[in-house]
Amino acid sequence: MTQLDDLLADASLASLLALASAAADGADIGITDPDGRLLAGRSVRSVAARRSPVTMDGEVVGLVVGEERVAAELTVLVGCALEMALAGARVQADRARVAQELSIGKRIQQALLPRRYPDVPGWTFAARYEPAREVGGDLFDLFPVRGGTDRIALVIADVTGKGIPAAVLMADVKGLLHSAIDNTDAPAEALRRVNSVLVIERQTPLFVTAALLVIDVATGAIRYALAGHEPPLVARRVGRVEALASEGPILGAFADPSFEEHETALEPGDAVTLYTDGITDARDMARRFYGEDRLLALVGGACGRPAETIAEAIVADVTAFRGDAEPFDDLTLLVAERRPG
Amino acid sequence: MNTTIDRVSPEAAVLALDGELDASNFRELIATGTGLYADGVRRLVLELSDLAYMSSSGIVALHSLALIFRGQQPPDPEAGWAAIHAVSADTAEGTRADQVRLVAPTAAVESVLERTGLGRILPVFGDRDAALAG
Numbered sequence A: 001m002t003q004l005d006d007l008l009a010d011a012s013l014a015s016l017l018a019l020a021s022a023a024a025d026g027a028d029i030g031i032t033d034p035d036g037r038l039l040a041g042r043s044v045r046s047v048a049a050r051r052s053p054v055t056m057d058g059e060v061v062g063l064v065v066g067e068e069r070v071a072a073e074l075t076v077l078v079g080c081a082l083e084m085a086l087a088g089a090r091v092q093a094d095r096a097r098v099a100q101e102l103s104i105g106k107r108i109q110q111a112l113l114p115r116r117y118p119d120v121p122g123w124t125f126a127a128r129y130e131p132a133r134e135v136g137g138d139l140f141d142l143f144p145v146r147g148g149t150d151r152i153a154l155v156i157a158d159v160t161g162k163g164i165p166a167a168v169l170m171a172d173v174k175g176l177l178h179s180a181i182d183n184t185d186a187p188a189e190a191l192r193r194v195n196s197v198l199v200i201e202r203q204t205p206l207f208v209t210a211a212l213l214v215i216d217v218a219t220g221a222i223r224y225a226l227a228g229h230e231p232p233l234v235a236r237r238v239g240r241v242e243a244l245a246s247e248g249p250i251l252g253a254f255a256d257p258s259f260e261e262h263e264t265a266l267e268p269g270d271a272v273t274l275y276t277d278g279i280t281d282a283r284d285m286a287r288r289f290y291g292e293d294r295l296l297a298l299v300g301g302a303c304g305r306p307a308e309t310i311a312e313a314i315v316a317d318v319t320a321f322r323g324d325a326e327p328f329d330d331l332t333l334l335v336a337e338r339r340p341g
Numbered sequence B: 001m002n003t004t005i006d007r008v009s010p011e012a013a014v015l016a017l018d019g020e021l022d023a024s025n026f027r028e029l030i031a032t033g034t035g036l037y038a039d040g041v042r043r044l045v046l047e048l049s050d051l052a053y054m055s056s057s058g059i060v061a062l063h064s065l066a067l068i069f070r071g072q073q074p075p076d077p078e079a080g081w082a083a084i085h086a087v088s089a090d091t092a093e094g095t096r097a098d099q100v101r102l103v104a105p106t107a108a109v110e111s112v113l114e115r116t117g118l119g120r121i122l123p124v125f126g127d128r129d130a131a132l133a134g
Helices: A011-023 A072-112 A163-184 A187-201 A291-301 A307-322 B026-038 B056-068 B082-093 B107-116 B128-133
Strands: A029-032 A038-041 A050-056 A059-066 A123-130 A138-144 A151-159 A208-216 A221-227 A233-235 A241-243 A262-265 A271-275 A331-338 B002-007 B012-021 B043-054 B100-103
Touching: A011 A029, A011 A038, A011 A072, A029 A072, A050 A072, A059 A072, A072 A138, A072 A163, A123 A138, A123 A307, A138 A163, A138 A331, A151 A163, A151 A271, A151 A331, A163 A187, A163 A208, A187 A208, A187 A221, A208 A271, A233 A291, A241 A291, A271 A307, A291 A307, A307 A331, B002 B026, B012 B026, B012 B056, B012 B128, B026 B043, B026 B056, B043 B056, B043 B107, B043 B128, B056 B100, B056 B107, B100 B128
Parallel strands: B012 B043, B043 B100
Antiparallel strands: A029 A038, A029 A059, A050 A059, A123 A331, A138 A151, A151 A208, A208 A221, A221 A262, A233 A241, A233 A271, A271 A331, B002 B012
16 A cells, blocks of 8 residues: 555556656656556566655655666656656545535534524514634534523634634533523623633633523513623614623633623613624625624614514625625624514 | 744843734644744743734634643643643632743733633733843
8 A cells, every 4th residue: 555556556657657658668667666666657677767756745655667668767757757656646635635625514513503493472473693704613503501491592702713622612511501501590600600610621722702691571671691702792672782791711722711691681671682793703805894884883873673684784794894805714604683662 | 813922131032923813824823833932932922913813723823832831742632631630720719820921912802802701821021121021
């Protein structure tokens, strides 16, 4: 088994050797492994045969062997052609592997998206998830706390890194956050517990930002905590937008962090939007950022509108802003609306 | 992103970053820092006044540099979180890891440092002289 094995099946190799032989007036030319065993072409037995090494990463992986009457340059030329083919094959293999990783990462992400919105009287939910070509590791979740009817948890998180490692951590964090919220109700405590698990038990250099909201569906009261994440935006029916800021560092990086927790409340007609930096960091063709200000203005213009309308408006504006520019990061949004009346 | 190295002394270097630090170039920054450390630099000052933007990959790069300049392995899939915890454990105990210092981050970069908590680990100075002196 040699690195050349993959090339041996290629019809071009037979053509290359046939042409080289023809250029040497029909002299025998063959490819052997480093020990001289014939792999392709014609065997050359003469002691005075021309030999030219085929190297990859400084290591000899084969020999081009020609009869003595073959010009030295010709065997070198054939050797070069093989080295180029090996290098090209490796680049392609790397690309294929990366593409497959991204594809698997994306499938993991998709498999973990919530299948349905909780059915909560008086509340409407909307979500958008648009993966970019480069998998960014966003996740969102919404679920009734402990499966009950009085509280709904809203989660959004962003894992640094791409591909399978990011998707695996995302899947891990999703489960951890769900369980933590079910066990404690208190968003800050839930973040603290998830952080502890990541710090003590996990081996990964990746970081996670997260926003956690727990909503009392009867009163509209919200408790929230953030871990290095963009503040969710509340759109008040009266026409005001508020950013729900709260101190707390990224998850998994600090041994004993403190997470603030705050409260607010949604009145009927109000809505809260959770998002990731795939929106604010979206760029147009001139490399300008979409930015927080534009998002604030857009949400402000959607005050009093239904959840679905808000989600649609944000996606439409970001898409219009981006124009033909390639999206670099996942676009993830979660909106919860307390219905009017 | 353009990187300019100013080796002010055998032990100290100023790395000026001009442009944007993101997934496309953060590994190069780590590699540059690694090379400087291997060459004897023990205080690294990052001049950030011309760094317009830093993504989460930039966070990873800054964390890695902080560790490298403490003589530890930067995080990689094998090393895991243990290395990063060493830095934050130091911070918790009150001793700052100040072998890597930041100068004049722009508002955008400052807000990322602030929000992620990384600003606690890496000291920030107003100008390079202060960063080199302190």
